[in-house]
Amino acid sequence: MLPTPYIKCDYETVYEPCEDSFLVLDCLEQEQSFLQTRFKHQLAIVCELGPGSGIVTTFLMQNDIPNNEGSVYLALDISPWALEATQNTQKRNGCQNRYLSVIQSDLSKCLRRNSTDLLVFNPPYVPAEQVPERPSHEDDKGQWLDLALLGGEDGMVVTQEVLNQLDTILSQEGVAYILFCARNKPEQVAEKMKQQGWSVDLIINRKAGWEVLSIYRFTRS
Ligand SMILES: C[S@@+](CC[C@H](N)C(=O)[O-])C[C@H]1O[C@@H](n2cnc3c(N)ncnc32)[C@H](O)[C@@H]1O
Known part of the structure; x- marks a missing residue:
């Protein structure tokens, strides 16, 4: 079993790792050999x-996922608090020797086209009337936290934006892991993506309280 990063953050501003975060870690552990084979002898852009807290990115760095070829890790969050937390988590877990860039970005806007080999996203997936506006001040703490949770109609507004951009985000061999809750209607989403030419595989799912969470893997067919 792979080690889990030690996390200490201010949970008034940053999403506290919970069942969804741990499902992502379990998914990546399960996929480790698939990823190692896919990106063998290749410097990967992750x-x-x-x-959020940086738990997933630090787990990836700590455990050399996808490989030990000196991957470049990018952590993109809209929240300045999440970026600070991610850097702290990197240090706290002794991963300063890994190349990590934390960047304030609205989703993938700052990424170079078709350059990402491994994309991981645990999105704001809770259905809500709308996706909250981006707070105008860093100190509007609770509002940054709302952005971590609320995903608009069907909880899918933010995730759908990423799915729409997937073709320009991923490299030719690129792989994306995206988390859904049942209210996101993931089977329908998967079907639609298949119709658009993607290979979509359910990697892991789990009941978490009253939610059922699942993580799908997207690759080019
Ligand atoms: C559910 S939390 C996941 C946090 C962490 N990855 C984990 O698994 O514990 C969602 C994260 O997405 C970020 N986020 C929400 N909307 C975003 C956007 N438009 N662009 C970038 N990041 C966004 C939030 O700030 C939050 O850190």
Whole structure:
């Protein structure tokens, strides 16, 4: 079993790792050999959208996922608090020797086209009337936290934006892992993506309280 990063953050501003975060870690552990084989002898560009506390990105760095060829890790979050937390988590877990860039970005806007080999996203997936506006001040703490949770109609507004951009985000061999809750209607989403030419595989799912969470893997067919 791979080690889990030690996390200490201010949970008034940053999403506290919970069942969904741990499902992502279990998914990546399960996929480790698939990823090692896929990116053998290749310096990979790894990007996490919405790192929050930095638990997932640090787990990837700590455990040399996808490989030990000196991957470049990018952690992109809209929240300045999440970026600070991610850097702290990197240090706290002794991963300063890994190349990590934390960047304030609205989803993938700052990424170079078709350059990401491994994309991981645990999105704001809770259905809500709308996706909250981006707070105008860093100190509007609770509002940054709302952005971590609320995903608009069907909880899918933010995730759908990423799915729409997937073709321009991923490299030719690129792989994306995206988390859904049942209210996101993931089977329908998977079907639609298949119709658009993607290979979509359910990697892991789990009941978490009253939610059922699942993570799908997207690759080019
Ligand atoms: C559910 S939390 C996941 C946090 C962490 N990855 C984990 O698994 O514990 C969602 C994260 O996405 C970020 N986020 C929300 N909307 C975003 C956007 N438009 N662009 C970038 N990041 C965003 C939030 O700030 C938050 O850190």
